[in-house]
Amino acid sequence: MPDLLFEVKNNIATITLNRPDAINAFSGEMIDLWIEALETVRDSEDIRVLVVQGNGRGFCSGGDIKEMIAGRGFYQSDEDRISTGLKRKNSLWKKVQRVPLLLQEIDQPVIAKVHGIAFGAGLDMALMCDIRIAAESTKLSESYVKVGLVPGDGGAYFLPRLVGTDQALHMLWTGEAFDAKTAKEMGLVTFVVGDDELDDYVQKYAERLAAGPQQAMRLTKRAVYQSKEMPLRSSLDFISSKMGLVMESNDFKEGVQAVTEKRRAKFE
Template sequence: MADLLFTVENGIAKIVLNRPERMNAFSEEMIDLWIQALETVRDSDEIRVVLVKGNGKSFCAGGDVKEMMAGNGFYKSDEDRVSTGLARKNSLWKKVQRVPLLLEEIDKPVIAQMHGSAFGAGLDMALMCDIRIVSEEAKLSESYVNVGLVPGDGAAYFLPRLAGIDQALDLLWTGKVLTAAEAKEKGMVTYVVSEEELESFTEKYLKKLASGPQQSIRFIKRAVYQNQTMSLRASLDMISSSMAIATELEDYQEGVRALVEKRKPNFK
């Protein structure tokens, strides 16, 4: 069976990491399929919301150290298996780093459902998502320092934005393991729920977003992320354009009718 499973049903896309025997550690096949899935998500009008989760006992253990040691996996060069620094840099850029770059292009909600362990690049892949729903029994760690590595998959970018610079440095320097509650306190996760409720809570959340006004949801996501690097004037100019477009759409008309008629809106 493939190292990553991708399905779409009722507007909900599911990306399932599928190497349970290796705690869903990355393989070259997994990364290639992940890139293909995200390209489909980006370009499909059918897809409304995306879920990323892992099969088995863990979310994702990050890079497969055995494959790194052998020069395999996402460190494989286009020419052959080589071990030069430049080849490893280029393979990161062309492989695993394509994931955050593609996620940046997707204006649909991307939800991570996390259980078991989320270590190193596995944790970073969740930090890149918009919302993180985590089992209360989960363990999270930026574990790069434990094997003498630097965070090559986005931790230095995403983690300080969520937890703050000092907290990010502390976690990256020490490689400490956090409980779900500790990660929530640091602003790294959105919801912490029981192991038993994880699937049902996530499904309910996905369906709520999938049934919402899609263009408004996408405008909101663009506004929130683009505002991180915009001036107030540019932000207000952009959002006024979004507002002007939104008021011409059927979802807005339906929302107003539903409010007047005191019923739930039926967005298309």
């Protein structure tokens, strides 16, 4: 079986990290397949929602320490003319760091379905998603400090935007593990559900989003993320342009008609 599985069913794409014996620690093959899957989602008009999950007893334990030590997988480089440190930097840029950059280009909703553990880069991969739904027994940790590493895949960017600078530094400096309930109170996860309810909850949530007005939802996502980097005037100018576009769509016409007729809208 490949280290990552990708399937699309009823307009919902699912990425499954598939190294259960290693609690889905990253491998070179996994990252290559992850990048390929994200490019497919980004470029598809048929895929409406993406769910990212882990196979086996955990979501993701982060980078594979054995591969780091051996210089294999996504840490490997053939550029013999440069220093080892620069090789590792370039390898991160071309491999692992492609994941957050591609996620930034995806307009469809992305849901992290988290169970077991999400440690280090595994937690960061969940933070890159739009919505994080965690089973109540999940443990979450920025565990880089335990092995003397820095958060190399975007944790230093995403984490303080969710929990604040002080909490982010505490997590990164100590590697403390949090349960799902505490993580929700911190703003680290969106929803916490019972372990035996996780599959059904995520499926129904994904179906709900997939049934929504797609252009309006995608433009709204773009507006929310881009507005974080914009002054108010630019944000309002951006969203007024998108409002002009969506009001010409069939989804808008259907939505207005459904409200008038007091029924649920059926969007394209």
